[in-house]
Amino acid sequence: MARHVNDVHRCPLYNRDIQYGECYEVQEVREDSMDMKWLMEPIDINKANKICEKCRWYIATEKESL
Secondary structure: OOOOOOOEEEEOOOOEEEEHHHHHHHHHHHOOOOOHHHOOOOOOHHHHHHHHHHHOOOOOOOOOOO
């Protein structure tokens, strides 16, 4: 299911509810497509890489395994 910028999720990285737009920005920083200075709250990139890969909420659509 596609996500909307205002969808809310309990983020294990920030340990609080965030909107999809904020999650998307964290992923942009992880992929080095955005400077961390633009994030609302700074992150530890190594911690984010571990946590985000387990959470995977940032993936808007994902094909299900058959």
